Amino acid sequence: MQTSADYTxxxxxxxxxxxWSLAEALEGCLRAQVPAIGIWxxxxxxxGLTESRRLVRNAGLHVSSVCRGGMFxxxxxxxxxxxxxxxxxxxDEAAELGADTLVLVCGPPPDRDIxxxxxxxxxxxGALIPYARERRVTMAIEPLHPMYAAERSCxxxxxxxxxxxxxxxxxxxxxxxxxxxxxxxxxxxxxxxRARGRIRGFHACDWLVPTPDxxxxxxxxxxxxxxxxxxxxxxxxxxxxGRIEVEILxxxxxxxxxxxxxxxxxxxxxxxxxxxxxxxxxxx
Amino acid sequence: MQTSADYTxxxxxxxxxxxWSLAEALEGCLRAQVPAIGIWxxxxxxxGLTESRRLVRNAGLHVSSVCRGGMFxxxxxxxxxxxxxxxxxxxDEAAELGADTLVLVCGPPPDRDIxxxxxxxxxxxGALIPYARERRVTMAIEPLHPMYAAERSCxxxxxxxxxxxxxxxxxxxxxxxxxxxxxxxxxxxxxxxRARGRIRGFHACDWLVPTPDxxxxxxxxxxxxxxxxxxxxxxxxxxxxGRIEVEILxxxxxxxxxxxxxxxxxxxxxxxxxxxxxxxxxxx
Numbered sequence: 381m382q383t384s385a386d387y388t389x390x391x392x393x394x395x396x397x398x399x400w401s402l403a404e405a406l407e408g409c410l411r412a413q414v415p416a417i418g419i420w421x422x423x424x425x426x427x428g429l430t431e432s433r434r435l436v437r438n439a440g441l442h443v444s445s446v447c448r449g450g451m452f453x454x455x456x457x458x459x460x461x462x463x464x465x466x467x468x469x470x471x472d473e474a475a476e477l478g479a480d481t482l483v484l485v486c487g488p489p490p491d492r493d494i495x496x497x498x499x500x501x502x503x504x505x506g507a508l509i510p511y512a513r514e515r516r517v518t519m520a521i522e523p524l525h526p527m528y529a530a531e532r533s534c535x536x537x538x539x540x541x542x543x544x545x546x547x548x549x550x551x552x553x554x555x556x557x558x559x560x561x562x563x564x565x566x567x568x569x570x571x572x573x574r575a576r577g578r579i580r581g582f583h584a585c586d587w588l589v590p591t592p593d594x595x596x597x598x599x600x601x602x603x604x605x606x607x608x609x610x611x612x613x614x615x616x617x618x619x620x621x622g623r624i625e626v627e628i629l630x631x632x633x634x635x636x637x638x639x640x641x642x643x644x645x646x647x648x649x650x651x652x653x654x655x656x657x658x659x660x661x662x663x664x
Numbered sequence: 665m666q667t668s669a670d671y672t673x674x675x676x677x678x679x680x681x682x683x684w685s686l687a688e689a690l691e692g693c694l695r696a697q698v699p700a701i702g703i704w705x706x707x708x709x710x711x712g713l714t715e716s717r718r719l720v721r722n723a724g725l726h727v728s729s730v731c732r733g734g735m736f737x738x739x740x741x742x743x744x745x746x747x748x749x750x751x752x753x754x755x756d757e758a759a760e761l762g763a764d765t766l767v768l769v770c771g772p773p774p775d776r777d778i779x780x781x782x783x784x785x786x787x788x789x790g791a792l793i794p795y796a797r798e799r800r801v802t803m804a805i806e807p808l809h810p811m812y813a814a815e816r817s818c819x820x821x822x823x824x825x826x827x828x829x830x831x832x833x834x835x836x837x838x839x840x841x842x843x844x845x846x847x848x849x850x851x852x853x854x855x856x857x858r859a860r861g862r863i864r865g866f867h868a869c870d871w872l873v874p875t876p877d878x879x880x881x882x883x884x885x886x887x888x889x890x891x892x893x894x895x896x897x898x899x900x901x902x903x904x905x906g907r908i909e910v911e912i913l914x915x916x917x918x919x920x921x922x923x924x925x926x927x928x929x930x931x932x933x934x935x936x937x938x939x940x941x942x943x944x945x946x947x948x
Contacts, residue, residue: 492891492943498850527811529848530873530889537821540850564813566782566824589814594878605814607776659776 390649391416391444393583393627394423397638402432404638406439412642416442418483418625424473433476444481444623445556445581446474449519451487452504453497453534463487464504468511475515480622481580482512483556484521486535488528497534502544505553512552520580521545522556525564527594538562538571545578554580557615558627560587560598563606569614576618584608584653585628598628601648602658609656624653674933675700675728677867677911678707681922686716688922690723696926700726702767702909708757717760728765728907729840729865730758733803735771736788737781737818747771748788752795759799764906765864766796767840768805770819772812781818786828789837796836804864805829806840809848811878822846822855829862838864841899842911844871844882847890853898860902868892868937869912882912885932886942893940908937 392414394405402423409417417436424432424446436443449470454460467482474482484505489497505519512519523541524533535541538557545553555578562568572579586604591597601608612624626645633641651658676698678689686707693701701720708716708730720727733754738744751766758766768789773781789803796803807825808817819825822841829837839862846852856863870888875881885892896908910929917925935942 489889492889494848494891525811526809526848527875527878530871530875535850536848537850543850564778564810564820566819566821566827587814591811591814591878594811594875605773605776607778 385650386654387414387646387649389622389624390414390646391418391442391623391625392642392645393418393445393447393625394420395447396626396628396633396645397641398634400638402427403435406435406441408638408642409441410439411639412646414642414646416444416623418445418447418627419443419477419479420447421470421473429473429476436477442623443477443479444625445483445520446470446477446479446481448483448485450484450533453487453489453500455490460500460504464507467504467508471508471512471515471517471519474517479517481518481520481554481556483581484519485524486521486533488531489534494529494534501535502547505544505548509548509552518552518554518580520554520556522558523561525561538565538575539567542571542574542578545575550578554578556581556583557611558583558585559606559608559611560585563587563611568611572614572618579615579618579620579622581622581625582612582615582620583625583627584612584649585626596629596631598630600628600633600644601626601652602662607659608652609654609659612653624649669934670938671698671930671933673906673908674698674930675702675726675907675909676926676929677702677729677731677909678704679731680910680912680917680929681925682918684922686711687719690719690725692922692926693725694723695923696930698926698930700728700907702729702731702911703727703761703763704731705754705757713757713760720761726907727761727763728909729767729804730754730761730763730765732767732769732806734768734817737771737773737784739774744784744788748791751788751792755792755796755799755801755803758801763801765802765804765838765840767865768803769808770805770817772815773818778813778818782828785819786831789828789832793832793836802836802838802864804838804840806842806865807845809845822849822859823851826855826858826862829859834862838862840865840867841895842867842869843890843892843895844869847871847895852895856898856902863899863902863904863906865906865909866896866899866904867909867911868896868933869910880913880915882914884912884917884928885910885936886946891943892936893938893943896937908933
C-alpha cells in the first residue's frame, strides 16, 4: 500500500539532529521540505534570541514548540523563584519565535517528598499564568516516563498531567503527549479522551527493546515496540490537528548525517505514524 | 530516637543474596534471626522441590512468597498453554512450601499490541483459578515499573493491577506492592486504598539516583529517593499486616557477603521502613 506523502503536520524536534546548530537544522528542514521545527533553548542561546528569530523568519518555518521550560521544584523558595524567572525568559523566547507552545518538563523532587514537589510545580505554573497570557504562549505540560521521576519530572502520567492542567485555563496550560512517555499506560485511551481540547503537541519516537540507555536510548519510529499509529489515531480522535514532532535522543542517530536522519524520519513518519504500512512488513 | 528491634514482619527475598543457595539463605536467615523468606523458583530447581520443602521445614522459617509465576502473553495459543501449565507447577511449589502467595510477574507483550497482551494475562489468571483454589495458594499480581513494560510486565500500575484483580475472588487473586515499582505514581494513595483487602505482599528496596542499571540498579533502603516509610504506612493503613520482603537486584550487593547484607538490611528495615529515623539523619 502506498501512502500519499503528506508532510504538512511533520515537525523536526531539533534534538533529533543535535549536532546541527539552529541555522543548520533550519537549512536541513528546508532541504527536506519538513515544514516545522521544535527548537531547544540551548540552541537559541548559541546565537542569541534576535538572531534566532531572524533565522526562523528567513527560513519561513513554523515553530511547533520551544523546549523546554519547567524544572520547578527546588529546596528553597529563593531557588524556586529563580526557576520561575527563568521560565519567564523561556516564555519570551517562545513568543518571539511564534512558537505554538512552551513545553514544560516539570522537574524532579529535591528530596524524598514527591508530593511536595508536585505542589511546587502547580504553584510555579500558577505564578507564570499572567506572563504567559500576556505573551499569548501556551505552556504545555509533558508527563515524562516514570523512570525519569527522580531526575527529570515528578509529573509521570497523563492522568496526573490532566489533573494538573485542569486547574488552569486550557488556552494557557495544555498537555504534550509523547508516545515514549505514555505508551505503557493502560489508561491511555481514557486519559487522552480526558485531555480533549488540551493537547497542544504530539511527539513521536520509539521504545527500543532492549533499551540501550535510560536517557539516550530512544529509537526511530518503527525500530521499537510502540504502536505509534494507534496512539496518533487516539490523539487525533480527540480533535488534535496540530504538528507531529519527531524527538529522538540517541547518540547513534546523532552520529549519523542529519540529512539521512531526516529522510529516514520522513519515511517512517508516513509508514508508522500516518499509516501502519511498516508494521505489516516488519513485526517486532 | 531508638526504634525497638522488632523483626517479626521482616522477610528476606532471596534474590537479595542471589549467590546463596536455598540452604545457605535459610541458614543466613536463622543466623540473623530473620523469621521469613521469599523463595525463587530457580533456587528450588537447584535442589528439587522435595529437598526444598525439607530444608524449609527444618529451618522453621515462614515462606512469604514464591517468585515467580506469570509470563503469560505469547504469540501462539500453544505457547500460552505451556505458560499456564508452568504456572500450575509454580502453584504446586508454593503449596508444598506453605507460601503465602505466588507472585505473578505477568510478562511482556509478544508484539506491539499491549492491549492484547493484557487480555492474555487476564485469560491465563482465569484459567488458573480452579487449580490455585484447590492448592489454597493466592496468586498475587505485581504491577512492575513501566520501564519494564516491553520486557517483563504489561501490567504497569497499581490502578491497572486493581482493575485486573477485581475481576477475581480476593482469596485467590491479590496484589503485591513493591515500592520500587509504584513510588512514582501520583495516584498511589487512591490505588492503595482501592486495593484494601487484596494486598498480599509488600516489597522494599530503593530507587538509586542516578540509576546504575534498569534491571540490576536497585538499592538498599535509605540509599535512594523513595520515602519507603510513607508507602509502608499507607499499605498498613489498608489493614495489611503481612510480611515485608526486602528484594534487591543489584550486582554490587550480590557481591557483598550475605551476612553483611542481612545486617544492613535489618538496620535499614528499622530506620527506613518501620520508622523514619534514617531519613532525618540522611537527606537525599
